[in-house]
Amino acid sequence: MSIVLPAATGSAATFEAVSKYSAPTRRPIEPVGRYFLAHATRTLRGHTWSEYEKLEAEKNVTVVEENGDEDIGDEEQDEDLLAHDPREWKTADLYAVLGLSHLRWKATDDQIKRAHRKQVLKHHPDKKSASGGLEQDGFFKIIQKAMETMSDVTKRQQYDSVDTNADVVPPAPKSEYDFIEAWGPVFASEGRFSKKQPVPSLGDMNSTKEEVDAFYSFFGKFDSWKTFEFKDEDVPDDTSNRDHKRYIERKNVAARKKLKQEDNKRLIALVERAYSEDPRIKLFKDAAKAEKAKKKWDKEAGSRKAAEEEAAKKAAAEEAAKKAAEENANKKADSKKAKEAAKNAKKKAKRTIRAAAKEAEYFGDAAKSGDIDADVEYLVEKLDDVQLQTVSSKVAGGDATVTKSAFNEIAAELAGVGKLQAAHLKYFSA
Amino acid sequence: MFSSAIAVANADGKVDVIANPDGDRAIPSILSYVGVDEYHGAQAKAQLIRNPTNTIINFRDYIGKKYDEVDISASKLGAPAIQTEDGNIAYKIIREENKTEIVTVGEAVRRHLIQLKLAAEDYLGNDISEAVITVPTDFNEHQRTELVKFAGEAGLKVLQLVNEPSAALLAHLSATENKLLEDKTYVVADFGGIRSDAAVISVRGGILTELATAHEPHLGGDNLDDSLVEYFAKEFEKKFKVDPRKTARSLAKLKAESINVKRTLSNVQTSTCSIESLAEGFDFHTSINRLRYELTARSVFGKMTSFVEQVIKKAGLDPLDIDEVVLVGGTSHSPKLASNVSFVFPESTVVVAPTLDPKALDPSELICRGAALQASLIESFDEEEIKESLQPIVVNTQHLKKPIGIKDAEGNFVPILVAETAYPIKKSVNVTNGTNENVIIELYEGKRTIKETIIEPTPVSDAEDLDDDSDEEPEIQREVVYETGDLLAKLSLKDLKPNSELEVIVNITQNGVLHLSGRELKPGSVAVKGEITSA
Numbered sequence: 010m011s012i013v014l015p016a017a018t019g020s021a022a023t024f025e026a027v028s029k030y031s032a033p034t035r036r037p038i039e040p041v042g043r044y045f046l047a048h049a050t051r052t053l054r055g056h057t058w059s060e061y062e063k064l065e066a067e068k069n070v071t072v073v074e075e076n077g078d079e080d081i082g083d084e085e086q087d088e089d090l091l092a093h094d095p096r097e098w099k100t101a102d103l104y105a106v107l108g109l110s111h112l113r114w115k116a117t118d119d120q121i122k123r124a125h126r127k128q129v130l131k132h133h134p135d136k137k138s139a140s141g142g143l144e145q146d147g148f149f150k151i152i153q154k155a156m157e158t159m160s161d162v163t164k165r166q167q168y169d170s171v172d173t174n175a176d177v178v179p180p181a182p183k184s185e186y187d188f189i190e191a192w193g194p195v196f197a198s199e200g201r202f203s204k205k206q207p208v209p210s211l212g213d214m215n216s217t218k219e220e221v222d223a224f225y226s227f228f229g230k231f232d233s234w235k236t237f238e239f240k241d242e243d244v245p246d247d248t249s250n251r252d253h254k255r256y257i258e259r260k261n262v263a264a265r266k267k268l269k270q271e272d273n274k275r276l277i278a279l280v281e282r283a284y285s286e287d288p289r290i291k292l293f294k295d296a297a298k299a300e301k302a303k304k305k306w307d308k309e310a311g312s313r314k315a316a317e318e319e320a321a322k323k324a325a326a327e328e329a330a331k332k333a334a335e336e337n338a339n340k341k342a343d344s345k346k347a348k349e350a351a352k353n354a355k356k357k358a359k360r361t362i363r364a365a366a367k368e369a370e371y372f373g374d375a376a377k378s379g380d381i382d383a384d385v386e387y388l389v390e391k392l393d394d395v396q397l398q399t400v401s402s403k404v405a406g407g408d409a410t411v412t413k414s415a416f417n418e419i420a421a422e423l424a425g426v427g428k429l430q431a432a433h434l435k436y437f438s439a
Numbered sequence: 440m441f442s443s444a445i446a447v448a449n450a451d452g453k454v455d456v457i458a459n460p461d462g463d464r465a466i467p468s469i470l471s472y473v474g475v476d477e478y479h480g481a482q483a484k485a486q487l488i489r490n491p492t493n494t495i496i497n498f499r500d501y502i503g504k505k506y507d508e509v510d511i512s513a514s515k516l517g518a519p520a521i522q523t524e525d526g527n528i529a530y531k532i533i534r535e536e537n538k539t540e541i542v543t544v545g546e547a548v549r550r551h552l553i554q555l556k557l558a559a560e561d562y563l564g565n566d567i568s569e570a571v572i573t574v575p576t577d578f579n580e581h582q583r584t585e586l587v588k589f590a591g592e593a594g595l596k597v598l599q600l601v602n603e604p605s606a607a608l609l610a611h612l613s614a615t616e617n618k619l620l621e622d623k624t625y626v627v628a629d630f631g632g633i634r635s636d637a638a639v640i641s642v643r644g645g646i647l648t649e650l651a652t653a654h655e656p657h658l659g660g661d662n663l664d665d666s667l668v669e670y671f672a673k674e675f676e677k678k679f680k681v682d683p684r685k686t687a688r689s690l691a692k693l694k695a696e697s698i699n700v701k702r703t704l705s706n707v708q709t710s711t712c713s714i715e716s717l718a719e720g721f722d723f724h725t726s727i728n729r730l731r732y733e734l735t736a737r738s739v740f741g742k743m744t745s746f747v748e749q750v751i752k753k754a755g756l757d758p759l760d761i762d763e764v765v766l767v768g769g770t771s772h773s774p775k776l777a778s779n780v781s782f783v784f785p786e787s788t789v790v791v792a793p794t795l796d797p798k799a800l801d802p803s804e805l806i807c808r809g810a811a812l813q814a815s816l817i818e819s820f821d822e823e824e825i826k827e828s829l830q831p832i833v834v835n836t837q838h839l840k841k842p843i844g845i846k847d848a849e850g851n852f853v854p855i856l857v858a859e860t861a862y863p864i865k866k867s868v869n870v871t872n873g874t875n876e877n878v879i880i881e882l883y884e885g886k887r888t889i890k891e892t893i894i895e896p897t898p899v900s901d902a903e904d905l906d907d908d909s910d911e912e913p914e915i916q917r918e919v920v921y922e923t924g925d926l927l928a929k930l931s932l933k934d935l936k937p938n939s940e941l942e943v944i945v946n947i948t949q950n951g952v953l954h955l956s957g958r959e960l961k962p963g964s965v966a967v968k969g970e971i972t973s974a
């Protein structure tokens with residue numbers, strides 16, 4: 010079925026634009042399948058995209074997957090920073106420039122990249138001139154310098170070394186403060202410069218002496234990677250005055266060394282001060298004193314204690330001997346009882362067996378009762394304890410056939426093992 | 440991550456899913472250590488009962504994460520996850536002579552990939568050095584970088600990382616000729632072992648775009664297993680007055696058999712459950728039917744269905760807007776899951792699952808098939824070209840917010856471009872003037888409306904039935920219908936012979952300029968053209 014178009018009314022123009030279509034949504038497409046590859050080829054072929062266009066393509070993208078820190082780099086820069094002289098970029102707060110002042114040295118490479126992108130989109134000169142603003146590319150230059158610094162591991166370390174904005178200030182001397190609360194963050198912050206990682210933490214009031222000692226020994230031997238190149242005086246470019254150049258270079262090296270020494274001294278003083286104010290150290294000293302006193306007392310009381318122990322030992326030995334004797338007696342009594350019980354059982358079994366024939370009315374052979382009784386007596390003599398029990402239980406029922414066959418069976422069994430001679434039997438057969 | 444699968448595709452798109460030397464195509468992603476020996480796959484899985492603390496499971500989602508950031512309950516059944524000095528995640532296992540070995544997540548990934556690589560090389564008979572690997576959509580940049588690094592250490596250069604739902608959909612669409620070119624909206628719902636992931640993906644002109652994703656880190660086949668464990672444990676307890684959940688070993692035995700039972704019940708109506716010496720020397724033999732199982736696990740299945748509904752809502756859509764639902768992951772073999780999901784959608788929505796369509800591809804293999812297809816597509820490109828094609832300038836494209844189409848003689852909206860079509864795009868429709876000499880092409884934006892049709896229940900002739908069903912509600916069938924919304928442009932064609940063939944072309948360029956043109960389909964005709972822009 011084909012689609013039929015409506016008839017034109019009047020003599021309208023051949024084409025007329027009526028309104029704009031709805032603003033589109035920018036979304037990432039999935040880079041899979043052959044139609045995607047065709048799209049990629051088409052987009053890239055014969056086209057050189059400017060950095061701005063590329064960054065523009067990252068703007069206002071509808072994200073489907075929330076990463077949690079989409080607002081990275083959204084911090085606003087203050088007026089002073091925006092007006093900062095780009096030639097003096099080294100004195101600007103480069104983390105604030107990127108909108109990362111709350112993260113500083115903790116910012117990951119990915120966060121730096123994303124924050125930089127945001128700043129470029131916000132402050133790019135193309136963008137500024139488009140919106141009428143002029144002469145605004147000073148700050149953009151600082152952004153680029155900041156990114157240059159942050160994206161190079163060495164340069165970033167140099168910057169972090171002098172980024173005093175990230176330092177945590179120790180409590181004012183002689184002020185009232187909670188030691189752990191005040192100093193914990195100070196050392197956590199200093200720790201970032203340690204070549205050796207991880208760095209032990211200050212711990213808390215419950216830390217053991219070993220932990221506290223380890224902590225101070227670590228900071229006492231602190232090996233820092235801090236370097237001071239960032240504070241270098243710029244070495245002149247021109248090659249005409251090589252002596253001057255060398256002079257500046259030497260001056261820089263000396264200045265770095267001096268700064269490094271000063272910083273080491275600063276840290277040593279810091280650690281010493283913390284140690285002298287650490288309430289735990291006093292606690293440990295008190296505890297050590299108490300321990301010593303206790304040891305001394307122990308030593309003096311040693312001989313008496315030995316005597317006490319001796320006596321206790323003796324008493325314990327006597328007690329043990331008594332107990333052993335009692336147990337022995339009990340055991341004897343027990344085994345006697347058991348023996349008696351066994352004897353009784355045996356007697357009872359014999360009685361049952363002896364009475365069985367009569368009980369079974371001599372199997373209808375009353376005439377032969379003498380023979381039968383003699384045989385039963387003979388069998389009873391030969392039966393061991395177990396057999397006595399078996400036979401007695403078999404014959405206890407009083408059933409003539411069962412009883413008779415039980416006697417025959419046991420006779421056969423005994424004869425079989427040579428305990429009984431079949432010829433001696435008068436009535437039963439083996 | 441319960442299992443891994445590897446596949447290879449040849450140039451004409453035929454995909455082979457590779458079995459490892461044990462014959463498994465869904466290879467358990469598990470490593471286990473007994474003295475000097477390393478076990479992998481199903482053999483390592485068997486060690487979960489005997490040797491759980493030296494058996495490493497579910498490590499993938501820990502890639503690139505700090506110990507503090509993750510929920511370590513995923514490794515509660517195997518070797519416990521521990522925190523390393525630098526805050527990363529590792530496993531502590533005992534090797535020969537009681538020596539402890541710390542296996543970091545990266546190392547586990549590396550060893551696992553080496554085993555997969557070996558299996559593939561064994562199967563193909565040649566060396567492998569490059570691969571496409573899939574990741575959940577919520578893998579962040581850092582996790583992706585780390586995975587690429589670990590793969591490199593295992594001797595695999597990653598050509599491209601692909602999002603799992605896109606890989607699965609690519610495989611599904613490639614199985615049928617030209618399906619990739621049908622403009623449709625899909626839900627790809629992946630129910631795995633410990634987690635569930637879903638995505639709404641629009642396919643327009645062969646281009647895939649994720650409209651929404653959702654993740655449920657604690658929903659998967661594991662929960663179904665646990666329902667069965669609970670059910671069987673109660674039965675055992677009643678019989679023997681012994682709790683089989685008390686010791687780790689009997690619990691592990693019960694869990695392993697529950698998984699077997701669950702999988703059996705995906706295929707047949709009843710299954711036995713047999714465990715020698717389950718607890719305190721008692722053997723356990725019983726059976727369960729599918730209905731009972733589905734009842735027992737009802738709440739888990741319920742959560743899975745709501746999860747699907749949730750991702751649609753997140754995309755700002757209604758189930759009526761979804762053309763197809765592709766069920767992915769091992770758990771999608773469950774018949775109840777497939778039937779529950781289909782109840783969420785109108786009859787016109789196709790739900791793709793093996794229990795509903797025997798021709799559907801194995802849901803456990805869809806993702807790796809997609810990866811293999813992608814690998815075969817980009818194989819001929821060099822590294823630089825692939826990297827270029829993944830740049831934001833290529834990938835981030837404008838998408839049409841509303842459909843665009845024309846009005847026919849009866850006033851109906853005839854769509855040409857559907858919503859979420861990515862630029863640039865060019866599409867045409869063939870139309871006719873009928874008996875009109877002059878016609879007008881009016882370009883409109885479509886307005887979404889929902890049409891409700893009341894379907895009266897078919898009258899029942901049987902007098903008995905009438906009693907039961909007399910107050911049955913008439914069924915209301917709902918469907919999305921687009922009507923003409925805002926008029927965008929008009930274009931007229933004049934002096935036409937009756938029933939001429941005409942063509943209307945809409946073309947939106949990369950920078951968003953929409954070109955409309957109309958012409959008679961005959962040699963030498965001149966097209967009438969014009970353009971508009973977006974707000």
Ligand SMILES: Nc1ncnc2c1ncn2[C@@H]1O[C@H](COP(=O)(O)OP(=O)(O)OP(=O)(O)O)[C@@H](O)[C@H]1O
Binds near residue numbers: 770
């Ligand atoms: N035939 C089957 N019937 C029911 N469940 C099955 C079947 N086959 C496998 N499963 C289940 O599927 C789950 C594994 O699915 P899959 O392999 O997709 O997980 P994964 O993607 O490796 O892990 P995850 O998504 O949790 O990270 C397990 O719970 C397993 O028991």
Ligand SMILES: [Mg+2]
Binds near residue numbers: 629
């Ligand atoms: Mg999965």
